[in-house]
Amino acid sequence: MPMRALNEWTATEIVAAIAAGTATCEAVARACLDRIAAREPQVGAWQYLDPDAVLAQARALDRSSARGPLRGVPFGVKDIIDTCDMPTEYGTCIHKGHRPHKDAACVALSRRAGALLLGKTVTTEFANVTPGKTCHPLDPTRTPGGSSSGSAAAVADFMAPLALGTQTTGSTTRPASFCGVFGYRPTHGDVRVAGVMEASGSLDTVGLLARSIEDIALYRDVVLGVQPEPVADMPPPRIGFCRPYFWQRLEPATQKLLAEAAQRLARAGAPVRDVTLPAEFEGLEEAHRWVSGFEMARNLAWEIDHHWDEISPAFRTGRVQDGFACTYDRYCGMRRRMEHCQRLLDALFADYDVLLAPAAAGEAPVGLHPVPHPWVYMIWTTTHVPSLTLPVFKGPAGLPVGAQLIARRGEDRKLFAAARWVYRQLVA
Amino acid sequence: MPMRALNEWTATEIVAAIAAGTATCEAVARACLDRIAAREPQVGAWQYLDPDAVLAQARALDRSSARGPLRGVPFGVKDIIDTCDMPTEYGTCIHKGHRPHKDAACVALSRRAGALLLGKTVTTEFANVTPGKTCHPLDPTRTPGGSSSGSAAAVADFMAPLALGTQTTGSTTRPASFCGVFGYRPTHGDVRVAGVMEASGSLDTVGLLARSIEDIALYRDVVLGVQPEPVADMPPPRIGFCRPYFWQRLEPATQKLLAEAAQRLARAGAPVRDVTLPAEFEGLEEAHRWVSGFEMARNLAWEIDHHWDEISPAFRTGRVQDGFACTYDRYCGMRRRMEHCQRLLDALFADYDVLLAPAAAGEAPVGLHPVPHPWVYMIWTTTHVPSLTLPVFKGPAGLPVGAQLIARRGEDRKLFAAARWVYRQLVA
Numbered sequence: 001m002p003m004r005a006l007n008e009w010t011a012t013e014i015v016a017a018i019a020a021g022t023a024t025c026e027a028v029a030r031a032c033l034d035r036i037a038a039r040e041p042q043v044g045a046w047q048y049l050d051p052d053a054v055l056a057q058a059r060a061l062d063r064s065s066a067r068g069p070l071r072g073v074p075f076g077v078k079d080i081i082d083t084c085d086m087p088t089e090y091g092t093c094i095h096k097g098h099r100p101h102k103d104a105a106c107v108a109l110s111r112r113a114g115a116l117l118l119g120k121t122v123t124t125e126f127a128n129v130t131p132g133k134t135c136h137p138l139d140p141t142r143t144p145g146g147s148s149s150g151s152a153a154a155v156a157d158f159m160a161p162l163a164l165g166t167q168t169t170g171s172t173t174r175p176a177s178f179c180g181v182f183g184y185r186p187t188h189g190d191v192r193v194a195g196v197m198e199a200s201g202s203l204d205t206v207g208l209l210a211r212s213i214e215d216i217a218l219y220r221d222v223v224l225g226v227q228p229e230p231v232a233d234m235p236p237p238r239i240g241f242c243r244p245y246f247w248q249r250l251e252p253a254t255q256k257l258l259a260e261a262a263q264r265l266a267r268a269g270a271p272v273r274d275v276t277l278p279a280e281f282e283g284l285e286e287a288h289r290w291v292s293g294f295e296m297a298r299n300l301a302w303e304i305d306h307h308w309d310e311i312s313p314a315f316r317t318g319r320v321q322d323g324f325a326c327t328y329d330r331y332c333g334m335r336r337r338m339e340h341c342q343r344l345l346d347a348l349f350a351d352y353d354v355l356l357a358p359a360a361a362g363e364a365p366v367g368l369h370p371v372p373h374p375w376v377y378m379i380w381t382t383t384h385v386p387s388l389t390l391p392v393f394k395g396p397a398g399l400p401v402g403a404q405l406i407a408r409r410g411e412d413r414k415l416f417a418a419a420r421w422v423y424r425q426l427v428a
Numbered sequence: 429m430p431m432r433a434l435n436e437w438t439a440t441e442i443v444a445a446i447a448a449g450t451a452t453c454e455a456v457a458r459a460c461l462d463r464i465a466a467r468e469p470q471v472g473a474w475q476y477l478d479p480d481a482v483l484a485q486a487r488a489l490d491r492s493s494a495r496g497p498l499r500g501v502p503f504g505v506k507d508i509i510d511t512c513d514m515p516t517e518y519g520t521c522i523h524k525g526h527r528p529h530k531d532a533a534c535v536a537l538s539r540r541a542g543a544l545l546l547g548k549t550v551t552t553e554f555a556n557v558t559p560g561k562t563c564h565p566l567d568p569t570r571t572p573g574g575s576s577s578g579s580a581a582a583v584a585d586f587m588a589p590l591a592l593g594t595q596t597t598g599s600t601t602r603p604a605s606f607c608g609v610f611g612y613r614p615t616h617g618d619v620r621v622a623g624v625m626e627a628s629g630s631l632d633t634v635g636l637l638a639r640s641i642e643d644i645a646l647y648r649d650v651v652l653g654v655q656p657e658p659v660a661d662m663p664p665p666r667i668g669f670c671r672p673y674f675w676q677r678l679e680p681a682t683q684k685l686l687a688e689a690a691q692r693l694a695r696a697g698a699p700v701r702d703v704t705l706p707a708e709f710e711g712l713e714e715a716h717r718w719v720s721g722f723e724m725a726r727n728l729a730w731e732i733d734h735h736w737d738e739i740s741p742a743f744r745t746g747r748v749q750d751g752f753a754c755t756y757d758r759y760c761g762m763r764r765r766m767e768h769c770q771r772l773l774d775a776l777f778a779d780y781d782v783l784l785a786p787a788a789a790g791e792a793p794v795g796l797h798p799v800p801h802p803w804v805y806m807i808w809t810t811t812h813v814p815s816l817t818l819p820v821f822k823g824p825a826g827l828p829v830g831a832q833l834i835a836r837r838g839e840d841r842k843l844f845a846a847a848r849w850v851y852r853q854l855v856a
Binding site for chain 1: 617625
């Protein structure tokens, strides 16, 4: 049994203790709720929380004979993901108090596994650029990163061991890096998005936030709806060290941390080689802009026509305006560009198990802008590859900076195995 | 002005007459509602209809100064597509009376264009195999085809000029062929599916049903959210006559009708050549089965866990059971197979503008089975190509049989232009 407080346990530790009878679902839930009570006024991670209802469900789990792989593990859900027993407001006053009639697929699968839904976590408006109330858990003058702001902050601050987020640009990777937790974006299309607000279907995925690789792997199997398998051991992976075209825009400290990590991994026995992405990848920023704009502007047709004045000016003049300006021919051309780069990247993985790349430009910046430096993420989101962010660095201000590992589409399990090896070298 | 009754006008005719002041939105709506009142007891196309509310909205459209490209055109909406002012029940008693809080993107875009939502059309359970109440408009002992049963029957029976459907296997193509209307499945991913029940995201599209190619093209621009463009004229298209591996399973009369049509198009001046699909395409039936099963079983996790006994045995032992049996590795392999065939088909279109292929095995069969002969559709659905079904044949019982035209992904406009040429040769 870990010596840390119950709310600091990982999901894997909680499951083992409950199965062994050394902890109860109620005690775990109570520890998380106590932490939230103490810290929520500063962090602001939660959009909706009903502690009494959570405790009642925890007691029901304790009484139940069902034995799911996440039995008794509390989780938070980004508030653009539907829940049948809590409001879902998509980060906008337009949908204030809206109650979906059923759970999103990923929420239903979490509950089927025995996980305990704590509450809804704060997101930016429509998972886009306008921030919610969440602050960085380690420094309230800084953003936790968005758009999965509350999910990342809650996991980082030991309010919940697991949380669901989403990603259309960098909405899981970025807050994971800023807050210092593991953030996972699955291969695009793998985890069902039924019941998740569609921002841009060509790019959207569910995202997972946790405090260990094993937790990420376990939770991924649960939301994928497959039998959980442990993370495999693997020999030192073949690593491509990727300094993309935007490398010089990263903070110098981040460049240095990543370069030192690559050297350290090589010294530990991994074949590490510099990898240069084909020039076409520089066009993916533009592809992301137009594809996501085209799709978001149409997905929000109802809000645009009925609640235009309640949409933030930043969103109206950003993606929505891009979407109105984008022709179908441009949209198709940009989708073809994405597909072309997907194939190039698939081929490139013949020589590498994983790529090592930046997960953020630097530490969480001061101020509330929730989605800085979108260009860090667009290459990987548009090419549909799985990504895992590892909380392995500290920046100049002492705040977390992540490293991103990327694998070939469909090779998410290999990503976890390689990530465990990498993490052990960098953190041990 | 057409001499036919108002409810028999096409959308394009209605728009022109209302713009010219020779018809009102209310008169058009009333004509459709009168037809429904007379025929609904036999056809059973509607899941929800509130005539007074429709007339009130029609009068509001008449008073409004807004001039959308579908002003005053009544449309029906398959009941797996969300509407903010009508129930949406997904063909199941589980969601009886459910009221979504907003319109699906395709519904909101239709209303933005000035179209008038008549009501919700009958679908099979979860757009799968268990039939609703709709009968074939020309023969009540037969199925109208599913799963967009009510949408196709309503358009065929002159209850509405336009209807929204969806397609995951052949759910637009099939009922269009059976009922004798135009049925269009867009390039996968083009038309947003936000607010449409996800059956299987790797396959799902919105589908359109109408009584003219011009109506299909106009409505496609509306739901795509782009400026409408007229159907282009084109010289005789290069046609690939496609007799896929399942050709011998078609009814002999259907084989003969298609072969004669190919000859007629060649005589009219089109370069028509037999096209043989690569052998890999025979594996797409299996790919469709496992991919759709895997995704449906996860999308319906909430219903499976909370309402198992209210799911029909046919669905439980069909796709849902397949979904439980399918491993992730098999699922990934099948998705790769789909992608591989998509690329092969893209390349094949270097030599053809469109392919001519069966849209059904034959006429609508006697009985209520709503989704016979799924193998006719799987090649095209899994490869994400756009498809237009033309009501050009009569079968041995005097009932409609369609011909399917298929174009390269993203070449939907060329599909319409080629289809107009083909339609004129076959029906003139």
